[in-house]
Amino acid sequence: NAGVTQTPKFQVLKTGQSMTLQCAQDMNHEYMSWYRQDPGMGLRLIHYSVGAGITDQGEVPNGYNVSRSTTEDFPLRLLSAAPSQTSVYFCASRKGRWGTNEKLFFGSGTQLSVL
Amino acid sequence: KQEVTQIPAALSVPEGENLVLNCSFTDSAIYNLQWFRQDPGKGLTSLLLIQSSQREQTSGRLNASLDKSSGRSTLYIAASQPGDSATYLCAGPRNRDDKIIFGKGTRLHILP
Numbered sequence: 346n347a348g349v350t351q352t353p354k355f356q357v358l359k360t361g362q363s364m365t366l367q368c369a370q371d372m373n374h375e376y377m378s379w380y381r382q383d384p385g386m387g388l389r390l391i392h393y394s395v396g397a398g399i400t401d402q403g404e405v406p407n408g409y410n411v412s413r414s415t416t417e418d419f420p421l422r423l424l425s426a427a428p429s430q431t432s433v434y435f436c437a438s439r440k441g442r443w444g445t446n447e448k449l450f451f452g453s454g455t456q457l458s459v460l
Numbered sequence: 461k462q463e464v465t466q467i468p469a470a471l472s473v474p475e476g477e478n479l480v481l482n483c484s485f486t487d488s489a490i491y492n493l494q495w496f497r498q499d500p501g502k503g504l505t506s507l508l509l510i511q512s513s514q515r516e517q518t519s520g521r522l523n524a525s526l527d528k529s530s531g532r533s534t535l536y537i538a539a540s541q542p543g544d545s546a547t548y549l550c551a552g553p554r555n556r557d558d559k560i561i562f563g564k565g566t567r568l569h570i571l572p
Contacts, residue, residue, distance in 0.1 A: 376558065387564035388504075388549070395558055403559060435503060437560075443553045446492050446511040449560060451504040 347371050351436050351452035358426045358459045366421040366455050368436030374450075376439040377419040378403070379411065381432040382454075388435065394419055395442050426459045433457070462487045466550060466563035474571045477540050481566045483533040483550035493526050493533045493552040498565070504549065508535070540570045 352367045370377065378393035380403075390403030394413040408430060410422040419438075423430060434455045440447040463486045473479050483493070492511050496504040508517045510526040510533065517524050523536040533550055551562040 378560065380562075385564070388551075388562040390559055390561065393558060393560075401558070404561075437504075443491055443556060443558050446509065448506045448509050449494060449551070450506065451496075453503040 349436055349438050349450050349452035351434075351455050353455060354453070355456050356458070358423075358457065360427060360459060362426050363422070363424050364426065366423075366434055366436075366457070368419045368421065368452060369417050370419075370436075370438040370450075371417065372438065372440070372450070373416060374438035374440050375416070376442055377413065378437050378449075379409070379419070379421045380435045380437065381405065381430075382435060383432050391421065391434075428459045431457060431459045462490070462552075462557075462559075462561050464550060464552070464561050464563040466548075466566050468566060469564065470567040470569070472569040472571060473540060475540060475542060478536065478538050479540055479568075481535040481537070481548050481568070483535070483563055485531050485533075485552065488528050488531050490528060490531075490552045491557075493524075493550060495522075495524050495533075495535050496549045496551065498547045498549060500546075507548075537568075542570045542572050544568060545570045 349370045379391040380388045389405045392411040394400045436452040439449045465484045494509045495507040498504045508524040510517045521538040526533045547565040547567045549565040553560045
């Protein structure tokens with residue numbers, strides 16, 4: 346059971362470049378989310394999805410786009426990378442929405458540097 | 461807006477001691493609360509999930525409690541070991557809200 350898989354593990358971008366961070370889960374989880382983790386700031390929610398075709402903004406959505414065309418995949422797109430987006434990005438998934446007492450599972454993270 | 465606070469930010473204790481990590485949340489409408497462990501350079505590993513109807517949850521040397529009325533959760537670690545050194549984070553969703561908000565964590569160092 347692979348769980349939550351993130352690719353790539355490391356990425357270096359130049360300012361203004363675009364890229365997509367991939368996240369896939371094989372647990373048939375309804376809920377998926379993206380966080381960024383920065384020193385002193387903790388984990389901050391970027392976007393989340395409660396099912397295919399349904400996405401919503403978290404605490405820090407600016408500069409990021411998401412879509413959810415399948416249950417398994419939840420890619421995070423940086424349209425024009427900025428140095429402020431240098432961070433470690435984590436994808437997480439859970440079986441159900443807020444009313445379910447299910448654990449949140451995390452991927453191993455993507456370390457992104459924007460020069 | 462839900463805010464989650466973890467105090468202290470860092471803690472060093474000698475091996476073998478029992479210790480308590482604290483997690484406070486501003487909105488008592490929190491639905492459930494989950495404790496995680498993060499090792500340096502790694503992802504988050506789930507430790508315990510306390511459901512809204514529970515007050516405590518135990519796994520081995522770990523015990524987590526939830527008091528919604530006071531807006532607090534504690535993680536108790538018994539007989540600490542050097543392998544317990546890590547950052548511990550708490551998180552939870554509010555009622556009818558799918559946003560899961562995290563505290564900044566407590567960085568724990570167990571001294572051999």
